[in-house]
Amino acid sequence: GHHVSSQRMRSRRRELRTRHDITSFAPQFISIYESLTPSEEEKEKQKQLLQSLEKLIIKEWPNAQLHLYGSCANSFGASSCDIDVCLAISDGEIDKSKILLRLAEILQSDNLQDVQALTRARVPIVKLKDPATGISCDICINNILAVVNTKLLRNYSQIDHRLRQLVIIVKHWAKSRGVNDTYQGTLSSYAYVLMCIHFLQLRRPAILPCLQEMQPTYMVTVDGIECAFFDQVQKLEHFGSVNRESIAELLWAFFSYWAYHHDYANNVISVRTGGIISKQSKDWTRRIGNDRHLICIEDPFELSHDLGRVVDKFTIKILREEFERAAEIMQYDPNPSVRLFEPY
Ligand code: CTP
Ligand code: MG
Structure with missing residues (x-):
């Protein structure tokens, strides 16, 4: 012990x-x-997954943006880490649960694996796994502070x-x-x-x-x-x-x-x-x-x-x-x- x-x-x-x-x-x-530390190849795969998620999401929410945050974006990720994604939707009052459930539906029909909407978690997310790369991903909604503190951490690491x-x-x-x-x-x-x-x-x-x-x-x-x-x-x-x-x-x-x-x-x-x-x-x-x-x-x-x-x-x-x-x-x-x- x-x-x-x-x-x-x-x-x-x-x-x-x-x-x-x-x-x-x-x-x-x-x-x-x-x-x-993760290889360039791994970083490249993460980027590709993000891009394919972006395509799917823009179709449904044309004004939305996807941001990476957490260890895949702050430069402190070890290899084979999962990616954390934040879906930013700015249309006034939104119902996060509704969006997460719809998002899960969209992802499922695009053949992503293990899609799961956790709407009651402290930070509600959709989880998924990309069968092509084996990378797992959590998507949350409008957690912009996490995106900003990720930038602060990354900027420190560049010094x-x-x-x-x-x-x-x-x-x-x-x-x-x-x-x-x-x-x-x-x-x-x-x-x-x-x-x-x-x-x-x-x-x-x-x-x-x-x-x-x-x-x-x-x-x-x-x-x-x-x-x-x-x-x-x-x-x-x-x-x-x-x-x-x-x-x-x-x-x-x-x-x-x-x-x-x-x-x-x-x-x-x-x-x-x-x-x-x-x-x-x-x-x-x-x-x-x-x-x-x-x-x-x-x-x-x-x-x-x-x-x-x-x-x-x-x-x-x-x-x-x-x-x-x-x-x-x-x-x-x-x-x-x-x-x-x-x-x-
Ligand atoms: N975060 C936060 N407040 C917390 C915990 C986390 O804002 N109390 C945000 C931060 O932006 C952090 C991200 O969530 O960068 C991910 O947190 P965490 O999983 O603790 O860190 P990672 O860097 O992703 O580490 P790991 O490689 O262990 O996943
Ligand atoms: Mg993390």
């Missing part, structure tokens, strides 16, 4: 690794990262390649260790991406800027929320280059931040401000309904939204033990790139 033999590891404290030692593991992490490396490796770790499942009270991939961005904003010298604190070049209002940030990221491609830390050093520091340095009792991490803010200032100091705020991750646009709210008093322990396990492995294990991803 999630257990650590920390006793044994602590007795080896003397062999504390230096930055130099850690960096010698970088090539191993890079090759794990490379084995996880420094170490963000993509860090996220893909952290997601792989979280999936291997069973701590990437909101239904089980652990964190979503989206939450892990925000944790990684925040972490790189806080490195000194900083590896990432805070795009929402800069002069905005991209502005939209979605569901009454103003989303504004600097998106001319090609101008920032050297931003992080003063900082020479390797991916191995960053992983080590990331896990030790969440294991030993984060102040869970008082702090909220905030990509929006590029720093840490207090639970007090958000009024996230006590449990309200099901939101417990035991680990606080502010959504960059939906400011009342704590992505850590799914974590409860049992799963916070599991999470923190996993961060400690990972930090200790990075510090002491002779083979960190193997042990880190051992199935739990």
